Amino acid sequence: MKQRSLGTARTAVSALGLGCMGMSEFYGESDDSQSLATLTRALALGVNFFDTADTYGFGHNESLLGRFIAQGGAARRAQVVVATKFGIVRAPGQYERRIDNSDAYIRSACDASLQRLGVDCIDLYYCHRRNPDVPIEAMMASLAALVRAGKVRQIGLSEASADTLRKACAVHPVAAVQSEYSLWSREPEGGMLQACSELGTSFVAYSPLGRAFLTGTVSSATLADNDFRKHNPRFSGAAEASNRERVEALRGIADGLGMTNAQLALAWLLAKHPHVVPIPGTRRIAYLEQNVAAAAHDPPSTEQVAQLDALFDPARVAGTRYTDAGMAGIE
Numbered sequence: 001m002k003q004r005s006l007g008t009a010r011t012a013v014s015a016l017g018l019g020c021m022g023m024s025e026f027y028g029e030s031d032d033s034q035s036l037a038t039l040t041r042a043l044a045l046g047v048n049f050f051d052t053a054d055t056y057g058f059g060h061n062e063s064l065l066g067r068f069i070a071q072g073g074a075a076r077r078a079q080v081v082v083a084t085k086f087g088i089v090r091a092p093g094q095y096e097r098r099i100d101n102s103d104a105y106i107r108s109a110c111d112a113s114l115q116r117l118g119v120d121c122i123d124l125y126y127c128h129r130r131n132p133d134v135p136i137e138a139m140m141a142s143l144a145a146l147v148r149a150g151k152v153r154q155i156g157l158s159e160a161s162a163d164t165l166r167k168a169c170a171v172h173p174v175a176a177v178q179s180e181y182s183l184w185s186r187e188p189e190g191g192m193l194q195a196c197s198e199l200g201t202s203f204v205a206y207s208p209l210g211r212a213f214l215t216g217t218v219s220s221a222t223l224a225d226n227d228f229r230k231h232n233p234r235f236s237g238a239a240e241a242s243n244r245e246r247v248e249a250l251r252g253i254a255d256g257l258g259m260t261n262a263q264l265a266l267a268w269l270l271a272k273h274p275h276v277v278p279i280p281g282t283r284r285i286a287y288l289e290q291n292v293a294a295a296a297h298d299p300p301s302t303e304q305v306a307q308l309d310a311l312f313d314p315a316r317v318a319g320t321r322y323t324d325a326g327m328a329g330i331e
Contacts, residue, residue, distance in 0.1 A: 001046030001295055004277050006081070006124065007154050007175025008200040013081050015270060015295045017049030018042050018288070019206055019281030020065055024057025029224070030283055032064060039068040041285045043079065045292045051178075051206070051279045053085035053128055054113050058092055062116035070118050077119065083176075083204075084113050085128035085158060101127060101134040103142040110146055126156035126178055130331055136164050140171035147172070156204070161331040162195035174201050181205035181276070183214055183250070183265050183312040184234070184243065185321050193273055201275075208269050208278035209291075210234075215262045216247045232322070239319035249311055253304070259297060262287075266294035268308050 002015040023035035039050070052061045062084060069077050086109035090097045113122060125146065127139060146152040154175035157168060168174050177196055181188045181203070188203065196203045211229050212218045220235045229235050234243055247261065254264040262280070269278045280291045300308070322330075 001292065004202070004275070006049075006202045006277070008173050009154055009175065011081060011123070011154065011175070013049040013277060014047045015277065016047060016266065016292060017051055017083075017204070017277055017279035018047050019279040020050055020052045020061055021056045022281045023064055023283050024061035029226070032067075035064060035283050036068055036071070038283055038285050038288055039065070040071075042288055042292075043072075043076070045289065047288075047292065048079055049081045049083070049277065049279070051083045051204070051281075052117075053088070053126075054109055054116075055085070055088040055090060055097075055128065058090075059112070059116050062113055066116055066118040081123045082117060082119060083124035083126065083156065083178075084117065084122055085126040085156075086110065086113070087128035087131070087158075097129075099129045099131040101131040101139045103138070106139070106142045107146070110151055114151060121150060121153055123153045124156050124175055125152040125154070126158045126176070127160070128158050130157075130160055130164065136167045137171050140168050144172040159330040162191045164331055165192070165195050165199065165201065169199050169201070174199070176202040176204050176277075178204040178206055178279075180207045180321060181269065181278075182208045182210045183268060183308060184210050184246070184317045186312070186314050193276070196275060197273070203273065203276045205269055205276055205278040206281075208280050209262050209265055213243065214247060214250065214265045215260070216244075216251055219244075233319035234317070234321065236319065242318040246312055246316065250308070253307065253311075257297075257300070257304075259294070260290060262291055263294035263297060264300070264308075266291060267297050267300055268305060270295065271299040271305055 003012045004015050006013045023030050052065050087099055087101055088097045089100050143155045156176040157174055158178040179188055209215055220240055223230045250261050254261050266278055269276055282288050
């Protein structure tokens with residue numbers, strides 16, 4: 001697979017990473033054996049950038065990724081780039097959360113993540129969400145101390161503002177900003193992508209397929225009761241019906257290019273900016289292989305990108321991307 005560079009250290013990562021969250025929580029029932037097989041297939045296909053967080057499955061997701069790394073020994077550890085996160089604290093069985101960016105929490109969370117992942121150093125350690133009560137300069141100082149201690153290789157921020165990124169970079173380089181970015185979530189185009197380009201910071205796009213809605217294969221009626229999308233505003237009522245019209249139009253364009261909806265949505269992201277790395281998540285090998293094929297397609301033309309931009313103009317997308325609880329810590 002083609003590669004892109006991560007941060008000022010220019011760590012080589014696959015042009016498409018793999019989001020691992022759904023292997024543990026939020027998207028209905030999962031199976032560890034199936035997930036491990038998907039992780040193994042991803043690496044065989046050239047995917048070397050794996051994304052997790054301590055809050056996914058209350059540590060289960062990190063432990064699962066740790067098992068995958070351990071199965072391949074030192075050789076596999078040398079191949080993969082592991083990104084994880086701290087900052088979201090939830091009670092088991094609850095979606096509501098509080099945000100902790102304190103020095104004590106960062107240090108304890110890092111040690112716990114290292115243990116679950118079974119690694120000596122986290123390749124990329126994100127602040128998952130920002131607590132405005134903790135100055136960004138203080139939080140970055142805590143993370144810089146972890147870098148000096150050899151526990152973290154590079155620092156990242158998630159769902160932060162461009163202003164926060166600039167302040168953070170004044171303390172220590174920020175290798176990546178991870179935020180939601182897709183055809184129907186275009187907020188990063190409001191200044192963050194430009195700031196990343198200026199500062200040498202990569203942009204990691206999570207939910208690049210709109211939590212699978214853009215694929216045209218899911219609907220609120222078919223989602224399991226324990227799937228958090230069931231309560232997502234964009235998957236509900238009139239908003240869902242309106243958004244589905246956009247997705248059907250996307251299908252028409254994708255068919256004409258010999259691509260699936262998912263492949264075109266990913267190709268659009270890859271064509272938009274050279275420093276963007278999408279991390280579509282899946283538990284299934286078939287979807288993984290389909291997504292990976294997007295990186296090998298000819299990129300959409302300037303005219304086709306403009307057509308897709310207009311189709312998913314933010315003013316035409318119905319519903320907010322999270323419930324109020326899910327917006328906690330997003331700048």
